[in-house]
Amino acid sequence: MARIPMTLACWDYDRTRALHDETVRPEGIALTYLPLMMPESAFRMLHFNDFDASEMSLSWYTRLAALKDRPFTAIPVFPSRMFRHSCIYVNVNSGIEKPADLVGKRVGCPEYQMTAAVWIKGMLADHYGVPVNSVRYATGGLEQPGRREQPMDLPADIVVEPIGDDRTLSEMLESGDIDALYTAHMPSGFARHSPNVRRLFEDYVTVEQDYYRRTGIFPIMHTVVIRQDVLEANPWTAQSLTKAFEESKQRALADLRETTALKYALPWLTAAAEEAREVLGDDYWPYGIDRNRETLRTFIRYSHEQGLIPDRIEPEALFAPGTLASAKI
Known part of the structure; x- marks a missing residue:
């Protein structure tokens, strides 16, 4: 044949x-x-x-x-697949020292619905006391302005605000116009060692290994x-x-x-x-x-809850x- x-x-x-x-x-x-x-x-x-x-x-x-x-x-x-604890960045002047400090803050994210962000929001809600609706989300381009995501019909208590076509999330994090950033791609401010930007979980490998041992989840x-x-x-x-x-x-x-x-x-x-x-x-x-059932069920649950x-x-x-x-x- x-x-x-x-x-x-x-x-x-x-x-x-x-x-x-x-x-x-x-x-x-x-x-x-x-x-x-x-x-x-x-x-x-x-x-x-x-x-x-x-x-x-x-x-x-x-x-x-x-x-x-x-x-x-x-x-x-x-x-x-990738553990995403390493992908939460904070402005050093935001007052965020631990995950629970994200509550009430303005958090950037290229797309509210992107896979990395779904995992991060879900993980923070499940394990660190940061409900999905406890922060305000600012969405848009990470390094290039003008990024938009597909329309969503979200619950009224989840606030997602576009940053507009003249700004980027990376420069807003560095300037302090957003307090934190959930992103798959490393922001340029962190990559060039800006003193204003750091990771939330600085020892992220240890944190991610502990997360796996507790949950059995290697995020897809x-x-x-x-x-x-x-x-x-x-x-x-x-x-x-x-x-x-x-x-x-x-x-x-x-x-x-x-x-x-x-x-x-x-x-x-x-x-x-x-x-x-x-x-x-x-x-x-x-x-x-079979070996991914719990990981997939968790992601589906997060998608529904968000x-x-x-x-x-x-x-x-x-x-x-x-x-x-x-x-x-």
């Missing part, structure tokens, strides 16, 4: 590189891998259906999954979606891609265990990889439903049926 052509837009992660260089080939699929960084791939998929499959923001996708006729369906593959940022018309024509492509992503990931994890020569330009790579396995387990970047989805759904509702019962994942 001839392989069917498919395009996949996904950043060039180590865990997907075998798909990019065709060391791993999905069964029955002639894959064209387009190494596009987020959010370009997701934006083009959302607005123009540019690809057969694409990396996608978990938050954007969860909102779309609530629709009766979703434009695409995910597979339980998560190329991007992105999933992978397949266009609905592609799935309807060839439902088996969901399982084929899922298996290929898993094999590619396992090759990347093996590279991190290689000690003959360092595969990546990180002097203490071996120590970092061993620490990750000690804290998170041998397969510390799991795909599939007014982004009308009802809570089970994780299975997010993914293609053919990927739910694989022994491999």
Whole structure:
């Protein structure tokens, strides 16, 4: 049987590189891998259906999954995961010394609905006594002015105010016009060591490891979606891609265990990889439903509590049926 052509837009992660260089080939699929960084791939998929499959923001996708006729369906593959305690920045003159001090403050965020922000708001509410409605959110461009997000129908007690087209969140944090900032991308003021900006959790690795030990959650940022018309024509492509992503990931994890020569330009790579396995387990970047069920349920709960989805759904509702019962994942 001839392989069917498919395009996949996904950043060039180590865990997907075998798909990019065709060391791993999905069964029955002639894959064209387009190494596009987020959010370009997701934006083009959302607005123009540019690809057969694409990396996608978990938050954007969860909102779309609530629709009766979703434009695409995910597979339980998560190329991007990250603990986000390190992504809360504060102005040093804001009076914020501990998480609870965020209550009553004005907090910047590029998008209220972005995945990193959903995790941060939920984590602060669950573990640090900072309810979602206890701060005022200022949204807009981080380094370039004019960013806008999709319309939202939020509860009346959640205040989200655009900063306008002539300012950026990064300079507002440095000047003190916002007290804190939740952002996936490091703000320029912090990157150039501005004395006015610091992280809320300065020892964030210790804090994040403790969070994992208490919750078992390694936050998921992105999933992978397949266009609905592609799935309807060839439902088996969901399982084929899922298996290929898993094999590619396992090759990347093996590279991190290689000690003959360092595969990546990180002097203490071996120590970092061993620490990750000690804290998170041998397969510390799991795909599939079962090992991610609590993480996905928590994110769905956060999305509902933050007014982004009308009802809570089970994780299975997010993914293609053919990927739910694989022994491999």
